[in-house]
Amino acid sequence: MSGIRTGGPRVVVIGAGVVGCSLADELTARGWTDVTVLDQGPLPAPGGSTSHAPGLVFRTSPSRTLTAFASYTVEKFGALEADGLPCFNAVGGLELATTPERWADLHRKAGLAASWGVRAELVGPARCKELWPLVDETKVYGGLHTPDDGLARAVPACRAQMERARARGARFLDRHTVTGIERDDGRVTAVITDRGTFPADHVVSAAGFWGPVVGRMAGVDVPLLPLAHQYARTAPLPELAGAAGPLPEASRPILRFQDRDLYFREHHDRIGIGSYAHRPLPVDAFTVPAYDDAEDMPSSYPFTEEDFAPSWEDCRWLLPALKEAEIEEGFNGVFSFTPDGMPGLGESRVLRGFWLAEAVWVTHSAGVARAVAEWMVDGRPSLDLHDCDLTRFEDAQRSPAYVAERGAQQFVEVYDVIHPLQPMERPRPLRVSPFYARQQELGAVFLEGGGWERPHWYEANAPLADGLRAEGRLTEVMGLGERDPWAARHWSPIAAAEARATREKVALYDMTPLRRLEVTGPGALAFLQRMTTNNLARKPGSVTYTLLLDAAGGIRSDLTVARLAPDRFQVGANSPADLDWLLRHAPADVRLRDITSGTCCVGVWGPLARALVQPLTRDDFSHEAFGYFKAKETCLGHVPVTALRLSYVGELGWELYTTADLGLRLWDTLWEAGREHGVIAAGRSAFNSLRLEKGYRAWGHDMTTEHTPEEAGVGFAVRMNKGDFVGRSALEAAGEPARKLTPLLLDDPAAVVLGKEPVYVDGSPAGYVTSASYGYTLGRCVAYAWLPPLESGTGVHVEYFGEKVPATVAEEPLFDPEMTRIRR
Template sequence: MSSTPEIRPRSPKVVVIGAGIVGCSLADELTARGWTDVTVLEQGPLPAPGGSTSHAPGLVFRTSPSKTLAEFAKYTVEKFNALEVDGVPCFQQVGGLELATTPERLADLHRRAGYAAAWGIRGEIVDAARCKELWPLLDESVVLGGFHTPDDGLARALLASRAQLERATARGARFLDRHTVTGIEQESGRVTAVVTDRGTFPADHVVSAAGFWGPVIGRMAGIDVPLQPLAHQYVKTKPLPELAGHAAEASRPILRYQDRDLYFREHTDRIGIGSYAHRPLPVDPFAVPAYDEARARDMEMPSSYPFTTEDWTPSWEDCRRLVPALGASEVEEGFNGVFSFTPDGMPVLGESRRLRGFWLAEAVWVTHSAGVARAVAEWMVDGRPALDVHECDLTRFEDAQRSPSYVRERGCQQFAEVYDVLHPLQPMEQPRPLRVSPFYARQQELGAFFLEGGGWERPHWYEANAPLAEGMSLPERDAWSARYWSPIAAAEARATREKVALYDMTPLRRLEVTGPGALDFLDRMTTNNLRKKPGAVTYSLLLDERGGVRSDLTVARLAPDRFQVGANSPADLDWLTRHAPADVQIRDITSGTCCIGVWGPLARDLVQPLTRDDFSHEAFGYFRAKETYLGHVPVTALRLSYVGELGWELYTTADLGLRLWDTLWEAGRDLGVIAAGRSAFNSLRLEKGYRAWGTDMTDEHDPFEAGVGFAVRRDKEFVGRSALSDSPPTRRLTALLLDDPAAVVLGKEPVSVDGVPSGYVTSASYGYTLGRCIAYAWLPTLPTGTAVQIAYLGEKVAATVAEEPLFDPKMTRIRR
C-alpha cells in the first residue's frame, strides 16, 4: 500500500530590492520562516554595494521615546551579538555614553533613563567623574553627567549583512549583484515582477529595501515614498598617541555629545566623529549616481559625497573643547554620507494599498535594521507583526503630508532635530498652518494656542478664557511639564463641567460606508452588535486575527445601508478597504466635513432652541444619531461624549462649518458658552477613563486587558474572535492617581511595584475635577489601593491604583 506524499504549499516568490543591512536581514528572517524562494537584487557589488550600509558608523543606542524603535533596536543587538564572520563578531558591546554639558541636557538624560527603564533597557545616570573613567580623553570640567547604557555598542554593518546573507543563501535565497532595477510590473492592482537591466524576475511580493533610492523604486511602482535623503558629515582623525597600542577596534563606549550635535567612536588608534551640527544637505534620490558612475566621479561609493570643510570647522572646535587630545591632531579623512529621513523621523513599513504585494522597508537605520526585518517578515508571513508598528506604517501620512515639498522640508527639519531636546507635545514649526478647520478664523480671534497633529491645527486652549482662570488654585508646575500647558486649561475644564463648551473635533477621522452589504460587512469586521435600527450609534473595535486592538470606532447607522464611522488613522481605511466586498463602498469624508462637540450640563439648553426636533433625553437618548437642522445648517447629531458630560457631536459639511460655529456661539452667549481646547479635553477624558487608541492601547493588547471588553459580543462572529482568551488578563491598563496633589507626570515613565520596574505610563494629565494627576499605565493585574512608584525626572513619585471610572461612575451627568 503506497502512501500519498505530502503536498506542501508553494513558497511565495519574493524579490527584495537592495542588499544593504535591511535587505540582508529581511532575507534571513523570511527564509527562517520557510519562505525560501527569495531573490535579493542589488545594483552595486557585494558585499559592499555602496549604499548607506557601506559607510554606516554602526552606533547602536537602543533608548528612544518610541517603544517600537526601542524594541527594534533591542532585537538588533540581540541578533547581531550572536552573529560572526570568520571569527569576527558582528557586534561589539562596548556600551554607550550620552553626555550632558548643560542642565537642560542633564534633565533630558534623566528622561531618557526613564524611557530605558520603561522599555527594559539597562542604564544609569552617572556623574562627571564616572564619565571620565569611561572615556579618559574627556575634559571632565565641561561635563555635568551622563547616561551610561552598558549593553549598547557598535554594529559592524557589512559583516552583519554578510552573515545574514550566508544564512539566507544556505536556506535557498539568492543574492544577485550588479542588477539595476528598471521597472515594476503589475496586473489588476497587484505586483507581478521586477524588471532589471539583466532580466525580469516574477514575484508574488516585492520589498523595496533600497534605502535612499526608495523614492526611485517607488515611482516605478506608482507609489509615493515619503523619504528625503540627506548628507551627514563623518570624519576620522589621525592616530592619537593616547590610543597607541590598542588592538581592539574599540574599547570605550560610543559617545554622544548631543549639546553640540556630535558623536564619537574609536577606530583602533583613531577617533571617528559624526556631526549633525551643519546645515541640512538634502540629496535628490533621482540624482544619486550608480556605483560605477560614482567611482568615475572619484566618489568612493554612491552614498559618499565630497566632504564640505566649511560645514565642519565649527564642529571641530567643539570636538577639541570636549576632547583636548584632539588639539594636537587633525582630520585625516572625511566624507558626507547619505542616509534617509522621513517627515516624522520614523521608518516607512508595510504593504501598499494601491499596489498589492508591494512592500516598503525604508528609512531604516542600522540601529533598527534586524528588528524592522523581523517585523516585516512576520507581517508578510503571518499577516501582522508581533510588535505594534503603527508609528511606522506607511499609511500613517495624510495626502497633505506626501507632497515633495513637505517631505523635503520636514526631512531637513528632522535632521536638524536629531539631538535636540524635544518636548512630547512640541509641534513642528513649518509648514504651518497646513490643515485648518472651518472655525480657524474664529479660533484665532479667541486667541487659540495651536499645536499640530496629522497636519491639523488643533487648539489646546484659548487666551480669551484667561479671566476664567483668575483666582483658581493650581499646583505650581516644574519647567518641563509647564511647557505647552496653561492654567487656562483648568478653567476650560471647569466651564465644561459647570456650563457648556464648544470643542473642535474636526480632525477626528470620518468614513462613510454604504452599499447593500454594508451592515453585514461592518458587523463581521467589528466586535460589537451593529444590527440595530437606523439612528443607533455603537462603540466597537477593530481586531486583527490575533485578537489585538487595531482601532476603536464609533459606528452610526444613519440609514439601512449607510453608516458614518468615526475612526483613528488612515490605517483604518486601509484595513476596511482591504476586506470590503464588491457591494460595499468606503469613502473618507473627513476633509469635506467638520465637527463641533457641544458638551456640558447646559448643552441641551443651547441646542434645543435651534431645532424643531426633540433633543430631550427621552426622545434623543445616549448613543443615538439624528439628521436634523440647527438654524440654517443641516447637521448629523450624535449623542456621544468624550468628556463625561451631556452633549452631542454635531457634523456638517465644511462649507457650512463656520455658520454652524456662529449659530452655536450666538445661541450660547447667555449661557456662558466658551470654546475649549484639547488640553482640557484630555484631562476630562482621562477622568472618565476613555482610552486613546495608539497611546493607551494598540494591536499588542486585547480588549479585556485594555479595559474595553464591554465592546465585545462573543455571541457573534467577527475578525479576531477565535483568538480571544477566556482566561483572566495577567496585565491591565491600570488607572493611577498620584498621591501628591502637586505632582504630575506626562507619559512613558516607568512604573515600579515594590521597587521593581513593572510597566509604563501611557496617558497622563492633571484631573482638574479630582485635584490629582491621573496616569494610565500597563501593569500586572493589581488590586485597587496598591501603591506604586512612577519615575519622573529622576525622582520617585508615589501613586495608587484607583477604581474606574474616576469620575461619575453611574453616568448620571451624561444620561440626563
C-alpha cells in the same frame, strides 16, 4: 532567470544592505526560501548607506517601537559572527550633558530606558571621565551610561546573514540594476533588471535612499528625503595608541555630545566623528550615480570642510586631546529621513504584494526585518507598528514640498530635546477647520497633529483662570502650583478653567480633526459586522462603540459607528490606516469614502448643553426623545447637522457634524445661542484631562495591536454572540490577562507626570505610563499604565525625572461612575 521554486511564495528583495540581508535571513528562517535579493553594486558592500554606516546602536528612544527594533538588532548581531568576530561590539554608550537642560533630559531618558527594559545608569562627571578619559569632565554635568549598547559591524552582519539565508535557499545577485516593476490587476508580478526579469509574488523595497526611485517604478509613493551626514576620522592619536589592541577596533563606549549635535567612536587609534550640526544637505535620489559612476560609492559624497569647521572646534572643546590633532579623512554619507523621522514599513494597497522597508538605520535593521517578515509570513507583526506604517501620513503630508521640508527638519532635530507636545514650526498652518478664524479671535494657542491646527487652550479664557485663582481653587486643582519646566511647556492654567467651565456650564470643542468615514451600499451592515466586534445590527439612529481587531485579537483601532440609514453608516475612526484596512477587505457591494475634509464637527458639552441646543431646533433633544448613543439628522438654525449623542468628556452633550462650507455658520449659531449660558471655547488640554477622568482610552497611546480588548478594559465593546468577526477565534482562545491598562492617581496633589514614565511595583519596574494629565475635577494627576493585574488601593511609584512619585491604583471610572451627568 526566475530560478528554481523552493519553499513559499516568490520574494524579490531590492537592496542588499543590512535591511535586505536581515530580511532574507528572517524570511528563510520562517520557511519562505524562494527569496532573491538584488543590488546594483558588488556584494557584500554594494554602496548604499550600510556600506559607510558607523554602526552606532543606542537603543533608548521615546518610541517604544524603535527601542524594540534596536534591542533585537543587538540581540541578533551579538549572536552572529564574521571572520571569527561577533557582529556587535557591546562597548556600551555614553550620552553627555553639558547643559542643565540636557542633564534633566538624560534623567527623563533614563526613565524611558526603564520603561522599555533597557539597562541604563545616570553617572557623574568623574565616571564620565573614567569611561572616556579624553573627555574634559569639567565641561559636563553628567552622563547616561547604557552598558549594553554598542557598535554594529554592518557589512560583516550582512555577510553572516547572507550565508545563513543562502544555506536555506536564498540567492543574492549583485550587479543587477532594477529598471522596472511589472504588475497586473493591482498586484506585483515581477522585477525587471538590466540582466533579466524576476517573477515575484512579493517585492520588498529595502533600497534605502533609492526608495523613491523604486517606488516610482511601482507607482507607489515613498515619502522620504535622502540627506548627507558628515563623518570624519582623525589622524592617529597618541592617547589611543594600544588602547583597544589590534582587535576589536573600539573598547570605549560610543559617545554622544548631543548639545553640539556630535557623536564619537573609536577606530583603533583614531576617533570617528559624526555631525548633525551642519545645514541640511538634501540629495536627489533620482540623480545619485550608479556604483561604477560614483567617485567612491553612491552613498558617499565629498566632505565639505566648511560645514564641519564649527563642529571641529566643539570637538576640541570637549576633548582637549584633539587640540593638536588633525582630520585625516571625511565624507558626507547619504541616508534617509521621513517627515516624522520614523521608518516606512508595510504593504501598499495600491500595488498588492509590493512592500516597503525604508528609511531604516542600522540601529533598527534587524528588528525591522523581523517585523516585516512576520507581517509577510504570518499576516501581522508581533510588535505594534502603527507609527511606522506607510499609511500613517495624511494626503496633505505626502507632497514633495512637505516631505522635503519636514525631512530636512528631522535631520536638524536628531539630537534636539523634543517635548512630546512640541509642534512643528513649518509648514503651518496646513490644515484648518472652518472655525479657525473664530479661534484666532479668541486667542487660541494651537498645537498640531496630522497637519491640523488644534487649539489647546484659548487666551480669551484667561479671566476664568484668574477667577479660579482669586477663589483659591487653582491651588486645589494644580492650576497655580508651580510646574517644573518640562510639565509647564505647552500647558497653561487656563486649561483648568476650561475644564471647570465644561463641568459646570457648557463649552464648544473643535472635533474636526476626528476622522470620518462614510460606509454605504447593500453590503455595508454585513461588512461592518464582520470587521468589528460590537453588534451593529441596530435601528437607524443608533450609535455603537466598537473595535477593529486583527486576526490575533489585537486592537487595530476603536470606532464609533452611527447607523444613519439602513445602508448608510458614518464611522468615526483614528487614522488613515483604518480606511486602508477597511478598503483592503471591502466587498464589491460596499463603498467607503473619507469625508473628513469636506465636513467638520463641534462638540457641545456641559450640563447646559441641552439648554443651548434645544432652542435652535424643532426636534426634541430631551433625554427621552434623544437618548445617549443615538443619532439624529436635523437642523440647528439654518444649518443641517448630523447630531450624535456622545460625550468623550463625561458630560451631557452632542457631536454636531455639518459640511465644511456651513461650519463657520454652525459655530456662530452655537456661540450666539450660548452667550446667555456662559459658553466658552475649550481646547485639547482640557479635553484630555476630562477624558482621562472618565477613563476613555485613546487608541495608539493607551491600546494598540499588542493588546486585547480584555487587557485594555474595552471588553464591553465585544459581542461574542453576534456571529463571526475578525479576531473572534483568537479572543475565544485567550486566557486570563497577564497585564491590564490600570488607572493610577498620584498621591501628591501637586505632582504631575506626562506619559511613558516607568512604574515601579515593590521597587522594580513593572510597566509604563501610556497617557497622563492632571484631573482638574479630581484634584489629582491621572495616569493610565500597563501593569500586571493589581488590586485597587495598591501603592506604586512612577519615576519622573529621576524622582519616585507615589501613586495608587484606582477604581474606574474615576469620575461619575453612575454616568448620571451624561445620561440626563
